[in-house]
Amino acid sequence: MRSIGGYWRRFARSRAAAAGIVIFAVLLAATILAGVISPAPPGAIDLDAALEGPSLHHPFGTDPFGRDVLSRIVHGARISLGVGFLERTISLLIGLFLRSLAGYFGGRLDSVVMRLADITFAYPTLLLLIAIIAVVSPGMVSLFVTLGVVGWASVARLVRAEVLSVKEREFVQAARASGANHAVILLRHILPQCLASVLVVYTLGLGMTIMAEASLSFLGLGVQPPAPSWGGMISGGIAFMRTAPWLTFFPGLFLTLTVCSLNLIGDGLRDALNPRLAPALAKPPRVSGARSGAAIEGSR
């Protein structure tokens, strides 16, 4: 097993991954310091300053209500990142929980869980998301429920596939042959291997979740106004494309940068943690979620 330092060096050596980290760190800082950066509170309406172009006072301009776009973007980042992290963690826990349960009891429970995952996968992701939203009606809570329902399956499937494949590798057999007991094999040999891919899926999935939230909010099915969400801001700007293009431009730019940086970090992590996967760029795995390219299937 390599030391953490070894992984870290390999990760940091990749310039792309480093760029991803820097961009993401800046975004994160902006999110945390949203109150300090914002020229005005995100909800502050000033009709005298409606639809002003970018200026010193309002770097990204103002919207039809005279609200400052920059303020709304950095506060919107809180929603985007918050939804992303929370959903990913929920999905991860559900996925791991169901998986370990199924792994422990095996047999029938295992196949029930995997069939459920199969059915979830049979739907195009965004379609399933909007179908559930259609039923539970839009809002923050239903956003989490929906994203979680869709998200757990990829985690569950990945963990299972990982455990199954790692179990058969030589080093596990070697450990077994040298007399290690089950607990040692599981904790020292199998789990670290799985954690690597779970981490990769967490990062790449974070980008996907943020994109999914923005897409739903864009369609009016996600975070509801007046809460500042990037997707909602973009769709709100459509009517003013001719006169105030900054309304659509800046939120989209931030969304792209966020997803971009997460993809860079995820790819870097994948290459660093599992060099065997590095050339696999040419052969994207069919496990959705492990695939950074064309990240959200069915969402176009």
Add this chain to the structure above:
Amino acid sequence: MRTFIAKRLLLLVPILFGVATLTFILMYVVPGDPVRALAGERYDEETLERMRTELGLDRPLAVQYVVFLGRLARFDLGRSFVTRRPVAEAIRERFPRTLVLALSAMCLAIVGGIAIGTVAAWGRRPVVSRILMTFSLVGVSMPVFWLGLLLIYLFAIKLRVLPPSGYGGGSIRNLILPALTLSFASMATIARVTRSGVLDALGEDYVRTARAKGLGERIVLGKHVLRNALIPVITIAGADFGSYLSGSVLTESVFGWPGLGRFVVQAILKRDFPVIQGAVLFMAVLFILVNLAVDLSYGAIDPRIRPEGGKR
């Protein structure tokens, strides 16, 4: 190979069944009362009761479920709450438009992606490959609806060369921007994958052999290099095509393209449950079938990955 196909087809049965069931549960169990949504403002208890009987919603859930499956078997997806039109008919009208959009986007993505990827690998210039990698990263990270709006801004508002949105009676001019938007992420991925595939293949022994025995560069590229480099491209194109077909919800919404994707979104905003249910079911089944076809086509294209028995 034959047993593999048979097994995959058999596996299809429980999945289709599961999808039908899940869609049924989604639409019938969770919403408080579809009748109230249907009746809108003007409901009194008596009307609601009559409508419930009409729609069969007063019967036990199990009975409703059996009736639902029975109707599905006859491709009867019910009628829209709003327009009273059969859902299947509306889908038949809208699906060809989604198909046209999906096909043109896929062609663009494949042709553009392979061309860009091959050129980048052929040149072997680090600058070219860096530009390509950046392009493909941005391509997959950009929200498709934002890209669509940027294109509208550039081509329709600033340059005024293309219409910003609408179907335009199926004119090519209206198709260009949505197809380009939809194709962008796939094109980026395909370009990246083609490049690395071509680079890999160029280093293979059979390419050296082909050159050594005096074959022209064009034949080597076409017959030996590209053929091997393109296998992963088919994976991507297939998976993406499945999702395009199942309603490019966002692209259609941005461009006001009257296909299936927009149909569903409008139905959701109107809470038109039979339409949502029917369209979602239709798209999911389509998605499953396309993915199955893609999986099965691997064996046909690359004999090496032809599966023995069942496990892929």
